Amino acid sequence: MNKASIILTIIVITIIILSILAFNIPHSKIINPLVYQTKANDTNYNLPYPANSPYVIINTQGMRQQNFASGFYISPYIVATCEHVLRYDNLFVNGKRASVLSRNVLKDIALLKVSVENVNYLKLSPMVAKQGQSITVFSNPLGLNNTESVGIISNPYRILSGEQSSVIQFTAPVSEGSSGGAILNGDGEIIGMVKETIKDGQLLNFAIPAAQIQQELNNITPDQDYNNYYYNDYNP
Numbered sequence: 001m002n003k004a005s006i007i008l009t010i011i012v013i014t015i016i017i018l019s020i021l022a023f024n025i026p027h028s029k030i031i032n033p034l035v036y037q038t039k040a041n042d043t044n045y046n047l048p049y050p051a052n053s054p055y056v057i058i059n060t061q062g063m064r065q066q067n068f069a070s071g072f073y074i075s076p077y078i079v080a081t082c083e084h085v086l087r088y089d090n091l092f093v094n095g096k097r098a099s100v101l102s103r104n105v106l107k108d109i110a111l112l113k114v115s116v117e118n119v120n121y122l123k124l125s126p127m128v129a130k131q132g133q134s135i136t137v138f139s140n141p142l143g144l145n146n147t148e149s150v151g152i153i154s155n156p157y158r159i160l161s162g163e164q165s166s167v168i169q170f171t172a173p174v175s176e177g178s179s180g181g182a183i184l185n186g187d188g189e190i191i192g193m194v195k196e197t198i199k200d201g202q203l204l205n206f207a208i209p210a211a212q213i214q215q216e217l218n219n220i221t222p223d224q225d226y227n228n229y230y231y232n233d234y235n236p
Helices: 003-024 033-045 210-218
Strands: 055-061 066-075 078-081 090-093 096-104 109-114 134-139 147-158 167-170 182-184 190-197 205-209
Touching (some): 066 134, 066 190, 078 210, 090 109, 134 190, 167 190, 190 210, 205 210
Antiparallel strands (some): 055 066, 066 078, 078 109, 096 109, 134 147, 134 182, 167 205, 182 190, 190 205
16 A cells, blocks of 8 residues: 555545534534524513603504504603504503693604602703713613613704704614603703604614603693693694
C-alpha cells in the first residue's frame, strides 16, 4: 500500500468519524422570540391592571364585535381616551362599566366616568412638549396591556392633512390598541395622548397635546349628567 493510498484512507476515515460525531452532538434549541414573549405575557403580564393603577384598558362591545384601546386616569373617577375608540355602545374600563362624560369628535378626545375608589391618577403637564424631548408611553398595543415603550418628540407642532389643531409627532413604538395611551415626560406627567400612526412609515406616530385634554376637562360642569353622552364639537 503506497503512501498516497494511506493518506487517502486516513482522510476518508476522519470524515466518517467527524460525520458521526456531528450527528450525535445535541443541537441548540432555536426559540422564536415572538412565541416566547407571548407565552411570557400570558403567564406574567396579561393580567388586569391593579385596581389603583392610573392606566386602563378600554373595551367597547357591540352585538358580535368588540374593540380594545388604552386610557388613563386624569382625576378621581375620570379617564381620558380617544373619541374614535368608542365604536360600540357597551363601554368598560378595566372590566368595569363606564359612561361618557364628554366626546369631542374634532379633537378626538373622550372623557369617561368610572366608579372606582382610591385610584391613582396622572397630572396633565402645563409645559409644552419640546423637540428631542425623551418620552415614555404606556398603552395596550394589540391587547398586550401594561406595555411600556420609549422614544422622543419628533415635532411638537405637526399639522396633519384635514386636522384643525396641531398634534405631537413622536417615535416611541405603538400599535393598534395603543390609541388613548399615556405619553409621559421625565417628571411622570402627561404631555400627550396617543392618537394615530402612519403604518406605511417608520415610527411616524402622533399624539393629542395635554393642553387639549385639560381644556376638555375644564369644560365638564359639576352638575353634568354622568349617564348621558355629552357632545362637545366646538371648533378648536
